[in-house]
Amino acid sequence: MVSVLGLLRDAGTDVWIAGGWGVDALVGEQTREHCDLDLLHRGEQEPAVLAALFAAGFTESLDLRPVRFVLDAPDGRQLDLHPLVFAPDGSALQASHDPEHPFAYPAACFTAGTVGGAAVPCISAAQQDHFHQGYEPTARDRLDMAHLRRVFGIRTHF
Helix, strand or coil: CHHHHHHHHHCCCCEEEEHHHHHHHHHCCCCCCCCCEEEEEEHHHHHHHHHHHHHCCCEEEEEECCCEEEEECCCCCEEEEEEEEECCCCCEEECCCCCCCCEEECHHHEEEEEECCEEEEEECHHHHHHHCCCCCCCHHHHHHHHHHHHHHCCCCCC
């Protein structure tokens, strides 16, 4: 996972970890197994993101643009990529399947955490909590939110 981040950094792109690895980055340790790596990226940098990942052997397995798309590596790693459109104030929007309600990212939600002792860009605990609302949580979701409560003392809705 850190190697993918390095590859994208070397390509001059900006990405942020979300999802389960994002929670682990915030708490500073891997808390569970992950089936994929959720990455947010600047939409205008998508050609560079794709060029770097295709050169590393990734292939596209799912295209749900403009909301998200998935790339797979020959070794089984999977990336779930989410394009963002940034505003001048540093906030961003991600398209949703309901065009009237895009996903909003306030500027303050872009932060950093650690994975394997390395500093990594990720989204904040508050934003993680926000995105874990409005649906029936899985066991993984409950575990992730428990870790955010433990480390950050925040109140989550489950």
